[in-house]
Amino acid sequence: MVARSSEVRPSAVRHNASPGAGRRRRRGAGRVAGLGLGAVALLVTLTGCDVGAAFGGFGWPQGGITPESRRMYDLWIASCIAALAVGVFVWGLIFWCVVRYRKRGNELPVQTRYNLPMEFLYTIAPILVVSVLFYYTAIVQTDVNKESANPDVTVEVVAFKWNWQFNYRDGQGEDANTVASVLGTSEVIPVLVLPTERSIRFEETSRDVIHSFWVPELLFKRDVFPGKIRNSFEVSELLQEGAYVGRCAELCGSYHAFMNFELRVVSPERYEQFLAAKQDGRSTQEALQSIGEEPLATTTKPFDTRRTASNFNPDNAPAGAGS
Incomplete structure (x- = not known):
């Protein structure tokens, strides 16, 4: 009967373990423990500072x-920090194995079939x-998508x-009334004025095709x-006054x-004054x-749409003339 074991010892060029083998194994275990502690220390250090600013947000705006x-x-x-910590730990284990189990003469390391803990x-x-x-x-997704x-x-x-076109409404849904409106044209960029310290719901609809409402700072x-679909989202408040560009992000x-x-983000008092001026009929x-x-x-500024210029068929070009 053959005894079961997790080790397969090669019969050729295999020598008995040297007296220092135990010490080497203990040193190896110490190195692994050191790598683990180093990864934990790195994680704690990184979470204690503004890592995003130091690394450009890791690609996040x-x-x-x-x-x-x-x-x-x-x-x-x-x-990103968690991924880096796991990556450093795994890379450390790989390099440790490369160094620890590199070939030393003709002596082969112990060949293992499996390692249950690993x-x-x-x-x-x-x-x-x-x-x-x-x-x-x-948790974050549910909180971000929550509407009051x-x-x-x-x-x-x-x-x-x-x-x-931005319509300021007195309620939610299609049945609400518009109390003031801002309409953009080819010559004038529409400015959406909103207050700080207020919860704001955006209800979106299109008159023709699919567009996309995008303010990078939001x-x-x-x-x-288009149609009867009203896509909506809500922000609990705007934290900083200022002017922020908005774009359509759908071709x-x-x-x-x-x-x-x-x-345009302003104080609540100035927002109320703006809304009152619009309701009084001002532009x-x-x-x-x-x-x-x-x-x-x-x-941002209006683009030159060139809609009135004959760019591709000049009026003074003779029929059939080519370039």
């Missing part, structure tokens, strides 16, 4: 102006990592080829669908690139000037 955008940013940075580790560890990431992703019953401000975003990019036709707007530019804001967009 920075400068979010809503609590939702910052929660998404924090989740991304934490995921197999258990690399089976359970990925499941735990994925479970933790899934849990926090679900009665937001402080409701704006209807109406997209059309190729511009925007970290929201939501499609705007919607010939003048898609010209479809810009500007988000958007006059209402902006009444609260001390620039009357025209400052983050």
Whole structure:
């Protein structure tokens, strides 16, 4: 009968273990423990500083102006740090094995069939990592997509080829009334004025094709669908006053690139003054000037659409003339 063992000892050029083998194994275990402690120390160190700013957000846009955008940013940075910690640990193990078990003369290391603790580790560890990431992703996603019953401000975003209309509403849904409106033209960029310290719901609809409402600092990019579909999302508040460029992020036709707007964030008091000026019949530019804001967009400007120029068929070209 042959005894069962997890080791297969080669019969050729195999020598008895030397007296120092135990010490070498203990040193190897110490190195592994050192790598693990180093990875933990690295993780603790990285989480204690602004790693995102140091590494450009690891590809994630920075400068979010809503609590939702910052929660998404924090989740991304934490995921990158966790991935780096796991990567450093795995790379350390690989390099340690390369050095520790490199060939030394004709002596072969012990040949193992299996290692239950190691197999258990690399089976359970990925499941735990994925479970933790899934849990926090679900928590942040649910929080970001949450909508309140009665937001402080409701704006209807109406997209059309190729511009925007922003309707300030007195309630939610299609049955609500528009109390003021901002309409963009080819010559004037539409300016959407919103307050800080207020919850804001965006209800989106399109007059023709699919567009996409995108303000990079909001970290929201939501499609705007035609028909009866009203895509909506909500931000709990805007944290910082300023002017922020907005764009259509869906290829919607010939003048898609010209479809810009500007988000102007002001204090709640100035927002109420702006809304009152619009309700009194003033234009958007006059209402902006009444609260001390620039009357025209400052983050973008109208493109030269060249719609009135004969660019491809000059009027004075003779029939049949070629270049």
